[in-house]
Amino acid sequence: MALLLIFTTSLTAINAGLGLFVWHQLHQNQQSIHCLQATVAALRNVMSKQALDMEELKERKAMAEMAVDSGTSSIEIVHRTIANTTFGVLDKLSQNELYKAGTGHLRQIHDGTSQGVYGSIRIANREIHSLADILLKQQSRRNPKKDK
Structure with missing residues (x-):
């Protein structure tokens, strides 16, 4: 009975620690999402008004x-820890x-499945941004930047 109590207490402590870590990562991810939302808004603005310069x-x-x-990476670490x-x-x-x-x-x-999923996300992220690089180069050719 005491062993079960120790075991459940240990699991509770581990879960509390993981919960705190997850909360911290969630907070960081929310900041990243906020940054991404700002970036998306800025990109839309650029496409419609050409307001931001290319750099x-x-x-x-x-x-x-x-x-x-x-x-x-943060989500993968939490996932791996829980698993x-x-x-x-x-x-x-x-x-x-x-x-x-x-x-x-x-x-x-x-x-194996988890590694494949997270690897695919990273590959897709790189490819999307490679495509964005190509589009940015095409856009800069259409609208050459005037010398300052």
Whole structure:
């Protein structure tokens, strides 16, 4: 009974720590989203009014790319931490080798799928921003910047 109490208390502490970490990451991601929303608004303004010059637009694009990459990494870390905790508990609670082997197989599938998803997000992010670079170059050719 005492072992169960220690185990549940430990899990509660781990979950509290993870909750705090998730809250912190959520706050950072909300700031990144706010930055992205500002960037989108600025991009729309540029497209309709040609208000921002090309260098500022490129900087905002780079900032958006970094925000998506950073947000993806933060979420991946939280996801991996939760998965490691969950699979660790399942492994400890497994009564025989058959269950442990099944849990290990599920973990391999989960980890492979997760790595594929996060990798795909990063690839898509890079490709979208490569396309944005091409579009920006085309736009700058159409509207050459006057010397200051």
